[in-house]
Each structure stands twice: as structure tokens, then as C-alpha cells.
Amino acid sequence: MGTRYNGFQVQPSVPTVQGALEQAMKILFKQEIELSTSSRTDAGVHARQNFFHFESDVQITAKNVYNLNAILPADISITNIYLMQEEAHSRFDALSRKYKYYIYNYKNPFMIDRGWYYPFKLDLDLLNQAAAVIMGYEDFTSFSKRNTQVHTYICRIEQAHWAMEGDMLVFTVEANRFLRGMVRALVATMLKVSRGSITLDQLKEIIEAKNCAKADFSAPAKGLFLEAVRYPYKLTAVG
Secondary structure (H helix, E strand, C coil), X not given: CCCCCCCCCCCCCCCCHXXXXXXXXXXXXXXXXCCEECCCCCCCCXXXXXXXXXXXXXXXXXXXXXXXXXXXXXXXXXXXXXXXCCCCCCCCCCCEEEEEEEEECCCXXXXXXXXXXXXXXXXXXXXXXXXXXXXXXXXXHHHCCCCCCCCCCECCEEEEEEEEECCXXXXXXXXXXXXXXXXXXXXHHHHHHHCCCCCHHXXXXXXXXXXXXXXXXXXXXXXXXXXXXXXXXXXXXXX
């Protein structure tokens, strides 16, 4: 859960997921280990699956999974450790990342940190039409937060759709890469289409404007989950 953390990447004087992981590894392995991650999540964003890599001459065993989980806080867990070839890179080797955004429209105290309470009537068909529009584009400059240091705003979206999962309205999106704040901006802007605040043609105009002032970034971090990261090779856990 990302609720207590200022995102993944280490920052001075604030709790981060990377900071907690590196501290646990320092305690267990008695040495400083620097992690590189597949996905740098923002403050408050959750992850059901994320990967990171590190280099070390320490002998790694399956028991280290238990050891690290015993040291880590209750809201962070290690699932597996994989022995990789020397040139493997958790970020650059990833083929795609999949995110889900969760919305509920009734008061539910059990979802307060895991979804966006949005008590308005929404049109699921319009939402999926908006998602189809998004899949027709690759330049998502309008959906990237300001001062994001990237070389390109091109993202290849492989899937984007809305569906009901039980009582939750869920947006699923998978792409080769994502920009900072991109999924949350897509969600908030598509909700405006569903409520009739903007049309599908206006959504296209927002995308084509390549101006982040045109998009809506109001969707809170707590509804966003990094669900999966896909690689071109099979991952085999240490024995």
C-alpha cells in the first residue's frame, strides 16, 4: 500500500517505498544496496506488483524473502527474489506496465484509501468510447504533469477500457510506458466526458493540444494501483 509513502523513489526526510526496502536490505545483508525500479510510483499510489533490481555479491536464497518481510513494515511485502543475467534491467527491459484505477459511488469506509469516492452517475458506454479515443493516440503531452524530465511524450497504449468489478468502476490501462500523472489525468478527463462536461470531440482536442493545462488532473492517487509489469523473459525465483 502506498498510503504512507511519498512514492517509490528515495527522497530526503520523507518515507518512501525504496527507502524502506533499502533499509531492510541493509539490516539483513549488512551492506548498502541501491535499488532501481521498473516503475516510479507517485505519493499515495499503490502497487500490487512492482520489480526492482540490484547488484550484490551476497549469496541470495529463498529464505531471504521471509527475512526481508520480517523486517519490512506491514504495508510492504516481498513476493520473490529472482537471479538475473548481469545486463538485466528492471525498467528498460519491461515490455509494458498495467494500471487500474478504482472508483466507488457509495460511502464505504473500507475503501477510503483504496479508491476514489465519486458519488455521481456515470455512463459506462461513454467512458469506453472515451477510452477508445485515447487508444488512437500516442502523444500524451497533455496528460503529463509540468516539469517532467522526459525525452519523449510518446506512449503506446495496448489496452484501455472501463468495467464494473463487483461494486467498483475500474479503468484498466496497459502501455509500454507512462508519464508522470498520466493515468490519473486520463481518468479525471474521461469522467468529464461521462458526465457531459466535455464531448468526445473535445477530448480529442485536449489530446491534440499537447498542453497539460487542458486536461483534468483531479483524480486522487489513492485510487491508482500498479497491477503488473511484463517482461520478455521468464522469471525464475531463487531456490
